[in-house]
Structures are given as structure tokens and as C-alpha cells.
Amino acid sequence: MVDCVFRIGGEGGEGVISTGELMTIALARAGFEIYTFRTYPAEIKGGHANYQVRVADKLLLSQGDHVDVLMAFNEEAYQKHAKDVPKGGVIIYDSDSFSVPPSDHHILYPIPLTSLATEKIGIKLTKNIISLGVLAALFDVPFEKFAGLLKDRFKKKGDAVVQKNLQALQVGVDYVKSMQKRDSIRIGSGPRTAKELVLSGNESLALGAIAAGCRLYAGYPITPATDIMEFLAKELPKIGGYVIQTEDEISAIGCVLGASFAGTKAMTATSGPGFSLMTEMIGLAVVAEIPAVIVDVQRVGPSTGMPTKTEQGDLYLAVYGGHGNCPRIVMALNNVEDCFYGIQRAFNLAEEFQMPVIVLSDQYLGHRKATVPPPDLAKVPIISRRKPTPDELQKGYRRYKSTPDFISPMSMPGMEGGGYVAEGLEHDEVGYPAASDHENHLKLTQKRYGKFIEVEQVSNEMCRIHGDEHPEIAVIGWGSSEGVIREAVQMAKEKGISAGALHPKILYPLPLARIRDFISGTKAVIIPEVNYTGQFATLLRKRFAYDFIQLNKCVGLPFTPKEILDKIEEVAANVRTSRQPHATRV
Amino acid sequence: MAQVKEYIGKVKPDWCPGCGDFAVLNALQRALADLDIAPHNALVVSGIGCSSNLPGFINAYGFHSLHGRSLPVATGAKLCNTDLTVIATGGDGDGYGIGCGHFVHTCRRNVNMTYIVMDNQIYGLTTGQASPTTEKDVRTKTTPEGSIEVPLNPIAMAMTAGATYVARGFSGDNLHLAQMMKGAIEHKGFALVDVFSPCVTYNKQNTYPWFRERIYKLEDEKHDPSDFRLGLEKSFEWGNRIPIGLFYKTERPTYEDEESALRGGISLAKQPLERNNLASLMEDFL
Ligand SMILES: Cc1ncc(C[n+]2csc(CCOP(=O)(O)OP(=O)(O)O)c2C)c(N)n1
Numbered sequence: 016m017v018d019c020v021f022r023i024g025g026e027g028g029e030g031v032i033s034t035g036e037l038m039t040i041a042l043a044r045a046g047f048e049i050y051t052f053r054t055y056p057a058e059i060k061g062g063h064a065n066y067q068v069r070v071a072d073k074l075l076l077s078q079g080d081h082v083d084v085l086m087a088f089n090e091e092a093y094q095k096h097a098k099d100v101p102k103g104g105v106i107i108y109d110s111d112s113f114s115v116p117p118s119d120h121h122i123l124y125p126i127p128l129t130s131l132a133t134e135k136i137g138i139k140l141t142k143n144i145i146s147l148g149v150l151a152a153l154f155d156v157p158f159e160k161f162a163g164l165l166k167d168r169f170k171k172k173g174d175a176v177v178q179k180n181l182q183a184l185q186v187g188v189d190y191v192k193s194m195q196k197r198d199s200i201r202i203g204s205g206p207r208t209a210k211e212l213v214l215s216g217n218e219s220l221a222l223g224a225i226a227a228g229c230r231l232y233a234g235y236p237i238t239p240a241t242d243i244m245e246f247l248a249k250e251l252p253k254i255g256g257y258v259i260q261t262e263d264e265i266s267a268i269g270c271v272l273g274a275s276f277a278g279t280k281a282m283t284a285t286s287g288p289g290f291s292l293m294t295e296m297i298g299l300a301v302v303a304e305i306p307a308v309i310v311d312v313q314r315v316g317p318s319t320g321m322p323t324k325t326e327q328g329d330l331y332l333a334v335y336g337g338h339g340n341c342p343r344i345v346m347a348l349n350n351v352e353d354c355f356y357g358i359q360r361a362f363n364l365a366e367e368f369q370m371p372v373i374v375l376s377d378q379y380l381g382h383r384k385a386t387v388p389p390p391d392l393a394k395v396p397i398i399s400r401r402k403p404t405p406d407e408l409q410k411g412y413r414r415y416k417s418t419p420d421f422i423s424p425m426s427m428p429g430m431e432g433g434g435y436v437a438e439g440l441e442h443d444e445v446g447y448p449a450a451s452d453h454e455n456h457l458k459l460t461q462k463r464y465g466k467f468i469e470v471e472q473v474s475n476e477m478c479r480i481h482g483d484e485h486p487e488i489a490v491i492g493w494g495s496s497e498g499v500i501r502e503a504v505q506m507a508k509e510k511g512i513s514a515g516a517l518h519p520k521i522l523y524p525l526p527l528a529r530i531r532d533f534i535s536g537t538k539a540v541i542i543p544e545v546n547y548t549g550q551f552a553t554l555l556r557k558r559f560a561y562d563f564i565q566l567n568k569c570v571g572l573p574f575t576p577k578e579i580l581d582k583i584e585e586v587a588a589n590v591r592t593s594r595q596p597h598a599t600r601v
Numbered sequence: 602m603a604q605v606k607e608y609i610g611k612v613k614p615d616w617c618p619g620c621g622d623f624a625v626l627n628a629l630q631r632a633l634a635d636l637d638i639a640p641h642n643a644l645v646v647s648g649i650g651c652s653s654n655l656p657g658f659i660n661a662y663g664f665h666s667l668h669g670r671s672l673p674v675a676t677g678a679k680l681c682n683t684d685l686t687v688i689a690t691g692g693d694g695d696g697y698g699i700g701c702g703h704f705v706h707t708c709r710r711n712v713n714m715t716y717i718v719m720d721n722q723i724y725g726l727t728t729g730q731a732s733p734t735t736e737k738d739v740r741t742k743t744t745p746e747g748s749i750e751v752p753l754n755p756i757a758m759a760m761t762a763g764a765t766y767v768a769r770g771f772s773g774d775n776l777h778l779a780q781m782m783k784g785a786i787e788h789k790g791f792a793l794v795d796v797f798s799p800c801v802t803y804n805k806q807n808t809y810p811w812f813r814e815r816i817y818k819l820e821d822e823k824h825d826p827s828d829f830r831l832g833l834e835k836s837f838e839w840g841n842r843i844p845i846g847l848f849y850k851t852e853r854p855t856y857e858d859e860e861s862a863l864r865g866g867i868s869l870a871k872q873p874l875e876r877n878n879l880a881s882l883m884e885d886f887l
């Protein structure tokens with residue numbers, strides 16, 4: 016069985032990330048499942064960067080709890096990460112850069128990466144490629160996977176560059192032949208033979224948006240959402256859509272509403288600061304009933320916060336941001352594959368219910384890569400908004416006509432007889448301003464909230480349960496923590512604890528029926544969140560008189576399975592001894 | 602040719618009697634009729650303000666958006682439905698104050714649409730505060746001792762930001778105004794028509810008689826609108842003589858011309874959704 020975590024650390028801007036990415040793709044091509052995790056500095060050059068890839072011959076749910084192999088390009092990387100390598104783990108390091116005193120704790124491989132690069136190849140930065148050669152040879156990853164990948168990657172730069180890289184790879188391989196292997200890690204080839212895509216969460220989301228029919232993307236650059244825009248700028252024109260880079264986020268969402276009003280599926284993606292700017296427009300989309308998809312790849316706030324670190328801190332803003340009575344749908348994405356399908360569901364919900372759908376991702380999910388089976392388009396059929404019938408267009412079209420399901424037919428400019436004004440003012444059924452009609456305001460507010468009856472059904476259907484369906488110790492999480500929670504629940508069950516996790520996809524409106532059913536009969540419910548105050552727990556407490564136990568982490572990093580397992584075990588022990596459960600911060 | 606009455610909306614304008622915006626509405630209806638643009642192919646997008654209520658009074662598609670945000674919405678609609686005639690309207694506070702960022706960038710993009718600003722040099726809807734075009738020393742509710750800021754110059758701003766048709770009209774001269782609008786709508790590119798549209802209720806300084814004493818038409822002085830420097834010079838003329846008319850007009854490829862996905866094809870909004878092409882995009886990620 017293969018389940019191994021590699022971590023590469025070094026100076027930001029010196030190729031740590033690209034080395035990690037090459038390693039990842041080579042492992043995926045070798046037939047393994049991969050799960051990457053990356054933290055990087057806010058600076059472009061300098062600062063500490065690291066890239067981690069977990070590789071296994073089974074479905075991977077999290078980045079793991081420890082590191083099996085550390086590749087340290089500099090001393091800082093060693094200092095920072097050696098503690099995550101348990102006894103008996105492997106540390107490979109650039110012995111030209113620093114030295115490590117011999118120890119029994121770790122298996123050390125000092126390798127003069129820098130001098131090999133300068134002396135054998137003549138280019139210092141090829142130490143990255145040499146290190147890949149070292150990893151390939153030492154852990155028996157098929158050499159041809161690396162060689163093929165380098166050829167693919169560098170062929171645009173010409174044959175000379177390809178040859179230099181292949182040479183560097185060989186230098187690493189040869190060096191390993193001269194040393195003695197003292198660890199027992201062997202990767203080899205994985206069980207999967209069918210090709211899989213290697214995508215980041217952001218790439219998967221962008222691809223999903225195209226599959227959903229999104230043909231206009233409007234956005235303003237912001238980490239960690241920018242690569243969605245960059246991806247679409249490259250890919251959308253190939254199929255007849257395009258990207259507009261606007262002057263700010265208000266303009267971005269304005270363009271999205273204009274485009275959607277005019278009949279095109281459109282999207283914007285941003286992070287907290289930009290999302291804050293969009294709240295007024297979200298209200299407009301609600302009152303004018305315009306389908307819109309807004310992605311927030313969350314990062315640490317408030318304000319500029321920690322731009323390259325992860326947090327689940329924008330849930331309040333997503334649910335409550337804006338003034339007035341402002342129903343919108345809030346969804347959270349769970350994993351890389353789900354980014355592809357989840358965003359399609361978001362478009363469908365926006366179209367079906369003619370309201371804004373806010374999709375929460377985060378830095379952890381957006382920037383990590385995973386192997387994903389080639390997408391199946393049949394899984395999520397495209398839904399488009401309800402259009403007026405010819406009869407409705409002829410006989411005095413009413414844009415906001417009251418209907419049993421609260422959804423009115425939406426015309427599109429160019430349709431004869433369908434003219435109306437999309438109104439930010441409160442309006443009547445036709446769309447005429449009714450800013451002083453008190454009764455009408457109640458009626459139209461009821462119409463807009465009425466759509467929630469149906470959305471809540473969908474919300475109930477879009478939950479997943481892992482582990483026991485009616486556990487003693489329950490966990491309810493959201494967004495990108497799903498895999499970690501699922502892994503923790505599995506571990507708890509292996510230890511004989513009755514544990515189970517519910518993971519809703521739509522957070523607002525809440526899947527009340529499913530949650531009610533899930534928590535009835537449990538002894539304790541843990542709500543893990545990567546934020547300080549427990550925003551989701553607060554939403555739950557509003558609807559359930561239940562003593563939810565919070566588990567909060569607020570250091571700009573995602574949970575590890577062990578952190579959640581520890582809490583489950585602690586709560587299980589407390590329940591057994593009838594002690595009061597209590598909240599924890601990790 | 603279409604009749605003006607085809608463009609009259611069902612809602613009656615709620616402007617104060619004498620408000621300059623009536624003339625703007627009439628001129629726009631006249632221009633649309635003269636150009637024979639079917640009401641269902643016209644879209645009027647506005648922000649918030651007295652002037653921004655205009656889309657409600659015209660028989661066409663409309664979008665009454667947010668204060669200052671008409672241009673982004675209009676841009677999104679136009680780019681996805683290039684067959685539409687898109688006209689954005691609003692006030693000076695809307696376009697040159699809160700929406701100023703969008704204004705300069707929309708000029709720069711040269712999207713093929715028309716922007717009509719009812720410039721009354723005051724905030725009308727909020728009942729009389731200073732606006733970005735309020736003249737220095739003018740007293741308003743928020744400048745009881747007279748404004749200490751200098752007004753901005755929308756004509757010069759539009760020209761330097763890259764608008765390709767820059768004109769000014771006056772609500773006291775409806776035929777000339779309709780002419781400016783027709784020129785703007787026919788022009789291929791981003792066209793600004795800044796209109797002296799007096800607020801009879803809150804601006805006691807820049808009134809109809811005040812303008813009548815001062816304005817003259819650039820056309821009458823044989824101004825050459827292809828001359829950028831001259832147009833810019835004219836835009837700074839203020840005081841005893843104030844020009845209206847076409848300051849500047851040039852040809853430059855529009856955003857739609859430059860964007861490969863839009864070039865020559867059918868409007869995005871009218872294209873059937875193709876999903877089969879997705880496979881080709883995935884090859885990069887295997
Ligand atoms: C974000 C926001 N801020 C403030 C307002 C209040 N407001 C409405 S209209 C307006 C100014 C109107 O002036 P102008 O745009 O020049 O139009 P006019 O009424 O003079 O035609 C203001 C400040 C608002 N609606 N939205």
C-alpha cells in the first residue's frame with residue numbers, strides 16, 4: 016500500500032512550487048491519487064514557500080497529518096518542517112546550503128544540490144530538476160514519467176532547454192546510485208491505468224463554469240481567486256466566450272448582472288475584500304431577480320489580512336451581506352472534483368430561482384491540486400431560466416408576475432413584447448416602481464422569500480453523510496473541510512467510536528430537515544470551522560436549540576484529520592463520563 | 602420611420618415641472634424614432650437620481666441599477682447582446698461622482714454605446730447638495746458658505762480617457778440635443794452627451810436664462826471635431842461664453858471589434874449552449 020506525504024520547502028520564487036507541481040503530475044501520470052497542499056508567502060520573491068503532495072493508491076481525503084519525506088532547499092525549510100517529520104522519516108537536504116548534525120531520529124540524505132547544478136549543468140536553478148531526479152531514483156517512481164513530463168513542459172522553449180532538463184534529471188538519478196538507500200519507502204507505479212486530470216480547485220471550478228454555460232467572466236485580480244480569471248482568459252475564447260477585466264469588483268458584478276439580464280450566463284470570482292465591495296449589487300440582483308454566480312475564494316481577513324492563507328471567515332458576509340431583506344443562496348464547495356460539479360449546480364440554481372448564488376471556496380481548496388476523473392457532463396444537466404410564452408408576451412407581459420412557485424418568466428432584450436425595467440426600486444408585478452406602496456412591498460418580499468421553500472428542499476437533498484447515519488458523536492462541517500472530517504470520522508470509527516458527519520452543500524437556506532434528523536438522538540455535535548467565532552455554528556444555533564460544540568482553528572491553515580479526531584475522542588470520553596463538553600481552539 | 606409616441610412609456614415622469622430632464626427624455630425618444638430603432642431592441646440603463654428615473658418613462662427595455670453603476674451594467678449587457686442599442690443615462694453625481702471610476706474606464710474601453718448625463722450641477726434627488734460639477738463658490742445645502750472645490754470637466758475627462766464621441770447639449774434646445782444624441786447613437790464607439798439639464802428646484806445659479814446668455818454652438822463657429830487639441834481647448838471655455846455641440850469625434854476600433862470572441866459572430870446571448878467542446882480544453886491537464 017502506498018500512502019506517502021512529500022514536502023518540499025525553500026526560498027519563495029526559487030522554484031519550490033514548480034518542483035512540487037512537476038512531482039505531482041508525474042505521480043498522477045504514474046497512476047496514483049494525489050492531494051497537494053501549498054502555503055506560500057505573500058511576497059512574490061523571498062519569504063518561505065512550501066509545497067506538499069500526498070500520494071496514495073486509494074482515494075485521498077486530506078493532506079495528511081505528518082510528512083514522510085521532507086526536501087529542504089535551505090535551512091529555514093529544515094527548521095520549519097523537520098518537526099512534522101516523525102521518527103524514522105526521511106529528510107533530504109541541500110548540503111551546499113546548510114548542514115544537519117547526524118541523528119537517529121530522522122533518516123538524513125545530504126545531497127550537494129547546488130554544486131551539482133552549477134558544476135554538472137552550469138545553471139543553478141536546475142537544482143530543482145536534479146532534486147526531482149533524486150526523488151524519482153530514491154523512491155522508484157518510473158523515470159519515464161518525469162522525462163515525459165519535462166519534454167511536454169519545455170518543448171515550447173526548444174530542444175536545447177528540454178535536453179538541459181533531462182540532463183539535470185539524470186544527474187539526480189546518478190547521484191542516488193552512488194549512495195546507499197537507508198529508508199524503506201517505495202512508490203513504484205499506481206493501480207490506475209485510465210488517465211485522470213490534475214486540477215487545482217480553481218481550475219476545476221473554472222472548467223465547471225464553462226460546462227455550466229458561462230460565457231462571460233468579469234473580474235478584478237485578487238489572490239487567491241485570480242487564477243480562475245487567468246484560466247478563463249485563456250480557455251473561454253476557445254469556445255466563444257470571453258473575460259473582461261474590470262476597473263474594480265463593483266464593475267465586475269455590474270457587468271455580470273448586465274450580461275445575465277441580457278441573456279448570457281455570467282460569473283465573477285473574488286476574495287473577501289472584493290466580495291465586500293459587491294454587497295450592494297447582490298441586493299440589486301435579489302430585488303431585480305437576476306441570476307448571477309459570485310465566487311468567493313476566501314482568505315484570511317479582515318481587511319487585507321493574510322492574503323495567501325486560508326480561512327472560512329466570509330460566511331456571515333455571504334449570508335447576511337447587504338441591506339434589507341435579501342434572500343440569496345449560499346453554497347460551499349467541498350473538494351477539487353466538487354468544484355467542477357458544484358459550480359454547475361450554482362449556475363443551475365441561479366437560473367432556476369433567478370437570484371444570486373454565492374459560492375464559497377477558500378485558498379486551501381482553490382490552490383490545491385488533485386487527480387480528478389474526466390468530467391461527466393451528464394451528471395449535471397444544464398437548467399436555464401423560465402422564459403415567457405408567446406402568449407404571455409402578447410397579452411401584457413408582467414416580469415414579476417405572481418406564480419405558485421414564486422418564479423416569474425424572464426424575458427430578454429430583443430424579445431418583442433417583453434420590454435420591462437429591471438428595477439432596483441421596489442416594484443409591482445409589472446416592474447413599475449412602487450416605492451410608496453406599503454402592501455406591495457410585503458407582497459413582493461414574500462415572493463422573493465417564497466422561492467426558498469423549493470430551495471430548501473434542494474438544500475436538504477444536497478447533503479452528504481460520512482460514517483454513521485445516526486451516530487453518538489456527530490460532526491457537521493462545511494466547505495473545504497469535508498475530506499478532513501471524513502478521514503477523522505473513519506479513524507474514530509476504527510477506534511470503536513460511533514461517529515458520523517453531515518456535510519451540507521447549501522448553507523443558506525439551511526437544510527433544516529436533514530440536520531434535524533441527523534442530530535436527533537446524538538449525544539454531542541461538533542462543529543469544526545476554520546474561523547475564530549464559529550460562523551456556521553451561529554447560523555445553526557439560530558435554528559436549533561442545541562448545545563453545539565465548537566472546534567475552531569484560526570491560524571490561516573486548514574484542519575488536519577488528527578485535530579478533528581482528537582476532538583471526537585475527547586467529546587466521546589466526556590460523554591462517557593457525563594462531563595460537560597466544551598469548545599476548543601486549535 | 603417610427604413615431605415618437607411608440608417610445609413613450611406607460612409611467613408618467615415624476616420630475617418637477619420645468620425640470621431639464623423632460624427635454625432629454627423627449628430628445629432621446631425623437632432620436633430613437635428618427636433612427637428607427639425598434640423599442641425592443643433598445644436598452645436604457647441608469648443609475649440612481651432624478652435623471653436616472655428616465656428608463657421608466659421610455660418604452661424600451663430598461664435597467665434601473667445602482668447609484669453610479671449604470672456603465673458596468675450597460676457594458677455587460679452590450680457585450681453579451683451586441684445587437685442591442687444600449688444607452689446609459691444618469692446625473693452628474695451618478696456618473697462623475699460615485700461612478701467616476703467606471704466613467705473613465707468605459708471611455709477607455711470604447712464599448713459601442715451612448716452615455717447621456719443630465720448635468721444639473723447639483724444632487725437633485727437628495728434635495729440639493731453639491732455635486733462634482735457644482736461651480737466654485739456656489740451655495741448648496743452642503744456648502745452653505747459656497748463650494749470651495751473646483752468642478753471637474755467631464756468633456757476634457759472623456760476626451761483624455763479615450764471616448765470617441767464627445768458632445769454637449771442643452772435642455773433649452775431640444776432639436777440640437779436630439780441631433781447630438783442621434784450622432785452619438787449612430788457613432789461606433791463610446792459616445793458621451795453631457796447635457797446642461799437645469800434643476801429648477803435646487804440649482805438657482807445655473808438656470809435656463811443663465812445658460813441662454815452664455816451658450817453658443819460649436820457648429821456655428823465651424824469647429825472641426827476631428828481636431829483633438831482644439832476640442833480640448835474648447836472644453837475649458839467657461840464663463841461668459843460656453844460652447845455646446847460636438848467637441849470631438851474620432852474612429853477607433855471598439856471593444857467589440859478587438860475582442861476576438863465577439864468579432865463578427867452572433868451575440869453571445871443568442872448562441873445555443875455547446876458543451877461538447879469541453880473535451881478539447883481538458884487535454885492540457887492530463
Ligand atoms: C450608494 C448610494 N449612496 C447615496 C445614495 C443617495 N443618492 C441618491 S441619488 C443621489 C445623487 C443624485 O444626484 P445626480 O446623480 O446628479 O442626479 P440628479 O438627481 O441630480 O438627477 C444620491 C447621493 C444612493 N442612492 N446610493
Ligand code: SF4
Pocket residue numbers: 615616617619620621622651652721725726799800801802803
Ligand atoms: S429636483 Fe431638480 S433634477 Fe430633480 S426633478 Fe426636480 S428639477 Fe429635476
